[in-house]
Amino acid sequence: MVLAVKTVNLRIGYLDEEEEKIQWAVRGVDLEIQEGESFCLVGESGSGKTTLANAIAGILPPHAVTQGKVYIFDKLVVDDSSRNYNGVRGRIVNYIPQNPGTSLNPFLTIEDHFYYVLRDLYKYDKSKSKSIAIETLSKVGLTSEILDYYPHELSGGMKQRVLIALALASNARIIVADEPTSSVDASLRAGILGLLSKLNKEYRVTLIIVTHDIKMTSAICNRTAVMYSGEIVEIGKTSIILQSPKHPYTRMLMECVPILGVEKPLKPLPGEPTRIFEDISWCSFRERCPYASVECKTTPSMIPVGDDESHFVKCWRFHEVA
Amino acid sequence: MSEEVIKLERVTAGYKVVKGALSIWKQVNVVLRDISFSIGKSERLAIIGESGSGKTTLLKVILGLLKPIKGSVLLYGRDIYRIPDEEREKILRKIGYVPQDPYRSLNPVLKVKTIIGEPLEVIGENKEKIEKRVVEVARFVGLPWSALDDTPEELSGGMRQRVLIARAIIANPEILVLDEPTSALDVSIQAQILNLLNNIYSNFKPTMITVTHDLAVAQYLADRVIILKDGCIVEEGKLEEVLYNPRHEYTKTLVSSYLYTTTTNSVSGFNNKS
Ligand SMILES: Nc1ncnc2c1ncn2[C@@H]1O[C@H](COP(=O)(O)OP(=O)(O)OP(=O)(O)O)[C@@H](O)[C@H]1O
Ligand SMILES: Nc1ncnc2c1ncn2[C@@H]1O[C@H](COP(=O)(O)OP(=O)(O)O)[C@@H](O)[C@H]1O
Ligand code: SF4
Ligand SMILES: [Mg+2]
Ligand SMILES: [Mg+2]
Secondary structure: OOEEEEEEEEEEEEEEOOOOEEEEEEEEEEEEEEOOOEEEEEOOOOOOHHHHHHHHHOOOOOOEEEEEEEEEOOEEEEEOOEEOOOOOEOOOEEEEOOOHHHHOOOOOOHHHHHHHHHHHHHOOOHHHHHHHHHHHHHHOOOOHHHHHOOHHHOOHHHHHHHHHHHHHHOOOOEEEEEOOOOOOOHHHHHHHHHHHHHHHHHHOOEEEEEEOOHHHHHHHOOEEEEEEOOEEEEEEEHHHHHHOOOOHHHHHHHHOOOOOOOOOOOOOOOOOOOOOOOOOOOOOOHHHOOOOOHHHHOOOOOEEOOOOOOOEEOOOOHHHOO | OOOEEEEEEEEEEEEEEEOOOOOOOEEEEEEEEEEEEEEEOOOEEEEEEOOOOOHHHHHHHHOOOOOOOEEEEEEOOEEOOOOOHHHHHHHHOOEEEEOOOOOOOOOOOOOHHHHHHHHHHHOOOOHHHHHHHHHHHHHHHOOOHHHHHOOHHHOOHHHHHHHHHHHHHOOOOOEEEEEOOOOOOOHHHHHHHHHHHHHHHHHHOOEEEEEEOOHHHHHHHOOEEEEEEOOEEEEEEEHHHHHHOOOOHHHHHHHHHHHHHHHOOOOOOOOOOO
16 A cells, blocks of 8 residues: 555644744644545644645645654655655645635636646646646536636636646646535535545545534545644544544534534533643643543543554543543 | 514515626616515524525615615515615614624724624613623623623634624614524534524524525524525425425435435435536
């Protein structure tokens, strides 16, 4: 098996000018994603999902501080503070942003979007890029008719498809999609998810999906990681995470999601996640955790749960989580 | 059926647009077509539809902000666009409104307590009474005391939404109108807000209209739903009826998209809809 993504003790922070401190958004993440996997990162807003995804996609802002390592296939792209995504960004890893509206250039036709991307990556000319555009647009269920359209003439769902087609056209082996359905309507959600899944299954594109909606993961992702406060606190097969979550946070996250056709009281998590500036030596979920006790004063390690070889949880007391 | 609080009769509405930069001709872009429905006292209705289907426009019509091209809008039996301004204002004061997007609908330069108290200030309530009431509703919606002296920019999305809700209920409205009250929020904050709105309903029993694009959210805030598509009502009924027995094609896709994301692991049923 080939590893598409590997991170080793990855830490990413942002310099807080006012406080003259680094706020750590990702804290010591060790992650391995195999080629051809469809992988999901879930967690509350601020948990560090986008930061981790951006580190994989090669689009961290310059003021981000990195420690540890990131490999994309065999290439070392983050080596402590040095970051080099040449030949990887846009080419091997492609990024589909949260808001399809603002990520297409309003002054370019769809055809030109393909042309500029393919010219920059592979020095293709207009006619070659056009034929690739037609081919990939058809893979995402769009016709060549839209080549002459400008972005504002397309619906949200169509823009999202164009972005996916662009990622395909650039021959990406890994697609990172940040909240891919949050700006499209509920009725279009299934279509977009199905499409991403098709790319994963038929073209073996490695898929990394970022979402705050844990329900969404079940549709297409075979493995899920739950992030809290910059750490992965639970990881495993999606079906196992959904059916027998072990981390108190994962459980609480599931209890506050409304599910259609299911009547249940919603139990929101108390409080809000804390921003972390210093290294902490205790469990970061402690303040909000109903199971917290003395042993939680030390940072838990990733413990194998035992029900499935790929299921790990960062909690000392997961046995007691009913 | 109990007393009709809101009744729309064959409402067609839209916006005047200027076609072409140099043109002096105004055209009307019709957004809502032939909309009729009514809501009884203490009923909870959800308006569901995709982006651009006209949900917010429909609320504007009810809030007295957009005069329909055709048809009438009755609040408590009075056609609000055909009565003297004074009487209309008096009726509209019975409505509390939570606008879409907590990030953009709060005046950034005002203190939170000023924003919350504004509806009472407008009707000339005295200062002490306003202050007392602001503290009361702030506590009710779960805003910390300290937030009252902040400006909205210093608050998280969930806190901003609480500010908007506090402002909407401060004058004891008989009707509560909510535009996408949770769609800008994280799931756990969404759950807090949904519980808060339920709490408001069980305490004060207002007539409630909620706009949302999420059927799962509607379950918590409504008993009856109206499905809007391209400005027309394509389906109306009890939530469970629509859920388990959708009739219109659009509603069917909508409902199945949830089943898809919640229960299946396969994509075999996937078709190339855009
Ligand atoms: N102030 C305005 N002037 C002109 N056209 C408008 C105005 N507000 C809305 N529209 C148009 O009316 C149509 C319906 O918009 P509306 O805001 O009612 O939709 P919506 O269902 O609330 O959508 P969303 O879910 O995105 O909030 C759209 O085509 C929009 O462009
Ligand atoms: N470009 C940035 N500059 C400074 N701080 C940032 C930046 N992006 C994210 N952060 C901070 O890092 C933390 C994690 O954010 P993010 O990775 O966006 O999480 P998520 O995607 O899970 O919401 C947050 O506290 C956020 O404020
Ligand atoms: S380690 Fe302790 S505080 Fe942390 S999640 Fe587990 S029980 Fe809760
Ligand atoms: Mg994010
Ligand atoms: Mg709207």
